[in-house]
Amino acid sequence: MASTTTAPRRRVRAASGGGVNAGHTLAGWLFTAPMIVILGLFLVFPILMALYVSFTSWNGNGSPFQGGANAPLVGLRNYTDLFTRDGLMRQTFMQSIGNTFYYVLFVVPLQTITALGLALIVNNKFLKGKGFFRTAFYFPSVTSSIAITTVFLFLFGNSGAVNAFLGLFGIHGPAWFSDPRGLFHLAFGAFGIDNPGWAQADVLGRSLWEWLSGPSVAMMVLIFLAIWTTTGTFILMFLAALQDLPEDVEEAAALDGATSWQKLRFVTIPQLRPSIFLVTTLGLIGTWQVFDQVYVTGGGQPGGTTLTPAYLSYGQSFEEFEYGQGTAIAFIIFLIIVALTWLQRRFLAEREG
Structure with a gap:
């Protein structure tokens, strides 16, 4: 009889939070509270403040939260103007979107494939000197991007090593590096196709020919640098x-007779899908937020062909003092990253299914 009466009491105590696990929830909140407070103060709260600024036309004077002439509320105008209002700002923003699109299109797949291929090589049990190769491959990642970009500026300068090397083949001068035309334009020009009539249609403030121009030579250098x-x-x-x-x-x-390529395609890569998703997601985030290389190489030169939305957001905010429009560009970048990550996740989920 005693055993039948104590069992319900134990269940009641467990349901009411008593017993051995009593207080674990409170202890967990106490341990995580400092980090929650720090993230709230230095991450979540500033993001909400920036979101509010994106709905104003704050010029940097005074506080944006006091309203008035310095920060009048404009609603969604900072967002809609970038897509619907004809003018230099929309054209510049769309050019930065097009530049970054090609930057992402080249960098993310190439860096993912290159990283996977080199990882397979380093992971080979018969490879000698693995420590050396791992250090050599990882060393550029821990070097300052500003320092590496500065070195690239010297390499591709007027009297740099690249031009000196190309001079051996009769290619003189840095004009190829300062050419604002895209690679696809250069390729079309080789076949006599230059700004045809069918490519004059206006798409979001730019002609179709400009959208299809491809990355410039300068942008290709930044792509190689990023990879x-x-x-x-x-x-x-x-x-x-x-x-x-x-x-x-x-x-x-191997016992079933699979070749090395079949093992890689049907065994190894399917098991690496979570890592591939992680790498491509980090690649998307990093490429859409590229800033430092653009800043060092001239702020979008030549002809705005290396301009990115991240640098344009900085320029509008801290150079033109259009903080509302600058923060709006930043949140548009955020939405693009979220949308692309969601699409990528759906694609990988369908492949797994």
Whole structure:
């Protein structure tokens, strides 16, 4: 009889939060409270403040939260003007979007494929000197991007090593580097196609020909710079994932007669989908937020072909003192990153299904 009466009491105590686990929830909140407060004060609260500023035309004088002539509320005008209002600002913003689109299109796939390939090589059990190769591949990732970009400026300068090398083949002068035309324009020009009539249609303030121009030579240099400096970090991510894969799965595939390519395609890569998603997501975030290389190389030169939304947001805020429009551009970048990440996640989920 005693055992039948104590069991309900234990269930009642457990349901009411008593017993051995009593106070664990409170202790958890106490341990995490300092970080929650720090994130709230220095991350969440500033983001909400910036979101409010994006609905004003604050010019930097006084406080944006006091309203008045310095920060009148304009609603969604800072956002809609970037897409609907004809003028230089919309054209510049769309040019930065087009530049970054090509930057992402080249950088994210190439750095992912390069990182995975080098990780597979370094992970080979028969490779000698693994420590050296890991250090060599990772070294550019821990070097200051400003320092590396400055070195690239010297390499591609008028009297730099690149021009000196090209001079050996009869290519003289830095005009190819300062040419604002895109690579696709240059390729079309080689076949006599130059700004045809069908490409004059206006799309968001720019002609279709301008949208299809492709990255300039200067942007291709920044693309190469980004791949070289970020691949090392992603190699480590892929290497950690490869070393965590069960060996019995590959051994079973080998016993079934699978070739090395078949094992890579049907066994290794499917198991690496979470790591691929992580690498591509980090790549998307980093490429859409590229700023420092653009700042060092002249703020979008030549002809705005290396301009990015992140640098344009900085310029509008701290150079033109249009803080409302600058923060609006920043939140548009955020929405683009969220949308692309969601689409990427859906695509990988469908492939897994």
